[in-house]
Amino acid sequence: MGVYQLKQAKSYIKEHLAEDGQYELMLCREKPDLIKVQVRSQHVASKVYNLWIEYSNGLTPISGWYCQYPLAARSIWMSPSGTITVISGTSQSLECQVKGGNPLVTLTWRCKGSEVVGVNLSKDSLSASRLIVPVDQTYNGKECVCTATNSTTTIGEKTVVFDVIYAPTDKLMMSPSGNKDIGAGDSVTLDCHVRGGNPIATLTWRCKGALRTGKNLTSTDTARSTLTVTVDKTYNGHMCACIATQQTNPGREIGRKTVEFNVIYAPTDKLMMSPSGNKDIGAGDSVTLDCHVRGGNPIATLTWRCKGALRTGKNMTSTDTARSTLTVRVDKTYNGHMCACIATQQTNPGREIGRKTVEFNVIYAPLATNIYLLPSGTETVTNGTTQRLECQLKGGNPLATLTWRCKESPRIGVNLTTSNLSASRLTFTVDETYHGQQCVCTATYSKTTIGTKTVVFNVLYAPVINLNTSKVILSEDSPSAPTQVFADCKGFGSAEVSWLAGDNGGHTQSFQVLYQTDGNVYKYPDIVTENDSDDYVLTVENLAEQSLYIFTILAFNNVGNVTSTDLGKCTVHGEVSPNKQTAIFSASVAMLCIGILALLLTIGVIAIFVKRKDAIL
Template sequence: MDTNEVLQVIESDTGTFVCSTDGGNPLASLDWNCFGSKDITSKTQGERVFSTVKWTALSKFSTCSCSSHHILSNWKSTTNVTVNVLYPPTKPHFKIGQSGVFGDVHVIENNTLRIVCNSESNPLSNYTWTGPGFSGKGDTLEITNVNISNQGHFKCMASNRMTRTNGSYEDGSKSSSFNLTILYPPSNPKFKFENSSGQLIQSNIFYVVRDDTFSIYCDVKGNPVPDIKWDDNKSNPTLKISNINLDINSTCRAKNLMKETASQKEISSTSEASFSIVVFYPPGIPTIHVSNYNGYSVQVQNGNVSIIESETINATCFSPSKPMPAYKWTKEQSFKTLSTNVLKFVNVSRYESGAYLCNAENTMNRSIGKTVVGKNNSQLILNILYPAIVNDIYDISIVEGSQLEIVCPVVHGNPLTSIVTWYRQSVEKRWNNTLLFIKNVSRADDANYICSVITDMFPTIGTSSRIEKRKTRYILKRGNTLVPLFKALFLHYFQLK
């Protein structure tokens, strides 16, 4: 062949070269340097020497040399054959910047990925990239604003076509791949009931009922997986609550450290969210606050309150609960109800005495779980105080020397206890009894006789009172008879200090 021609072969191809020279005495010797082959044969035809080398193409060699030299001198002559050994791509390797990449590639979300694929081959390779939703050509893969949709398996394919001098060819290819992992900071915490697979809590305010036991799971996404802590500063995404009694305000905090491939810089990112647990509880035994317009008041639970008739009072029912309860008042042996917490009595009368029941009721709607209705009540026994009175007393006529017995017609009030006294108006004479008794009536007994009833009332609120009611009889002597005259009525009112 023409030694000026470049012979193109493919790595591992085999062939032979023959080199010859003539003249000289003795004849010249021939040596080969061709792909390190030792498979060389020589022969002589007349004055010409032939040397044949059998070779296997190696990519490290590009020249085959045949040298002739003579034993009697330093003469040497060399003929070269240029061989272009074609070979397929080697397995590609990756570089980011000046750093080689081995294994997974990590990139922070919204940053730019620029990675170079390199393979040795002859002729030079063409590069093709494939990945999640992506394909491209060229040795460099560049993705701006990477996001989670880019995460996945990327492959770089290096390929070439090796065409021999004789026109035959072979196609070569080799690929390498890597997994692209997108790093991103902790997401804003979301909260789930009980555990990571529990029901998503739609609000950062969570309603429970007193004595509930439950767990709240703080769900945070991030890569690397964030370290999650509650206020107790322990690395645990689960907040466990047992027999809750008080409202809780807590904060879930998440942190991770992100480091990109071929970078020495580590970036710390955090997120946090507060979570409030509101504890519902049913009404306690209501307290009833009874007050009048003079500023007197008293508080009772299932108790009695005594009020003087004609007072104006308010009975206010209160029960601590969450949420606030609805109130209803009912009276014993009555079907009427009053939907308010304030029961008003204007000029209260004795007919309003009795037992009044304040009912407090609330509805406790858990964020997750059954609704509970809470109920409680307290009784107010209203005791209306009013004085005893003396019914009408009619004058009488009586014969001198007769026995006089007159019972004072007292109508008892509330309280039942009262002081009944008869006394004669003209002289100081008293009978501390309901019975006016004179064994032997004489004309000296002519006089006004007064029946007095005194009631002491001690109200729970307000000022104690003493009230006296009187009725009078008048007796006059004419001959041997007593003639009735007009009766008088006296009322007295005393304030007890």
């Protein structure tokens, strides 16, 4: 269309308006996108031509037209035309035809605003051209136009607009993807997106093979979807997948991204150990401890501790069960102690998820050499005194049983047993029938005697006096009892004991001082051997201060012994400390000074009295 036509358009249009200013056009019932209008000839006023216009709502509203004007009475046909959907990467064949006319019209092509050359297929009374278009995504929304011209006049056009289907420009992305460590019960939000493409890709989700519905966040040029998953242990080793589909590959995926879950969860079963609780076992025996726990991811780690110390077990872990065994050779040091199997796992880092223990009750006998008796051996005692014996045996499980026999007869002691010590006390009054007799403490374990301890009594008792003859009846050749026993506690913490020796019975005799202060009789360790004198003196030291002591003398020779019936008594003095000595000295000096002053005062008073008396006379 030239400048001339544009200038005439205004007046030319007025010629086609009705009196009411309306423009009449006709619609086609069979083809809604086709209208018909009538135009008058510029040269013959009575001549009217029909014009058909094909239109659409696309980028190019007029897609074709036909006019009955003799020079343009040609129908432009194009296939395809209008808006067509084409997949990027394919070639599209366009054909344009116009029938009639002389000479035939010229057909030209323009695509995306640029002139392109088609293949001329004109023959006889048909103008025809074919254009092969290699379509890519740059054609999306663009058009190709076939234009028919006669000489220099355009008599018609046909247009095709491309809706190009092309894949997204970027790769499908998902976060997180690959392998994902996650605790059972935790939630994770998966984000999947892909940019570009026409139309925008469709994203779908599958978890453990089942369809899941995500949250659509698609924008103008980017397909995006998120999916929040709360993970439990059934997800372990399974995946969630984001799948992209699009019309460039109908019925097939154009992209897939996955995340595989490594679900951290605690074992399904409780920790078990055999044996557990309390275990009776003999010292020297061995026991194999078996500890296991099934399930969990990862499998639990099992460690051993015995008596508080780490021990190394034998690992027997399988696919779904953590298992460990530990063989322990038990001795008596295990008694009352435990071995523990401890389970740890990533669900509770740094802490135990389970613990099982076995406490050993180790059966072992005590050592016979550990029997202790006080006193033991030969014990010298005085007739009529109370004797206390204590027997102990340390160790053993269970503890040993202690029994008493005195003068071949069973006796019952007082049980003093504690947690790891068997103990018994026997208290009785000694008379002369115990002389030369013994008391025995016997230890039995599991009905077997494991040891004994014995004490033999040397009983000191007075001789028998015949009241008719006043004659002392002595054992033949035994010494006579010492007499004139005297004790003087003049020292600090000591006493001087003296006595007169009796007849020695024809054998050299010796003497030993016996003393008592708390109801028990003690022997002073120093022995005095007979000499030419009958008078003997011995200083007994290391005595308790401020205590009353009673002394007797034991005389003995190779035949026998006898104890004096005479007794010596005294109270032992305490040693005076230097401070106390100083105080006593100071007090003495003070008393002396007071005495002198009193004497001088008395003399003065007497002198005054005498003078007054002389004056009166």
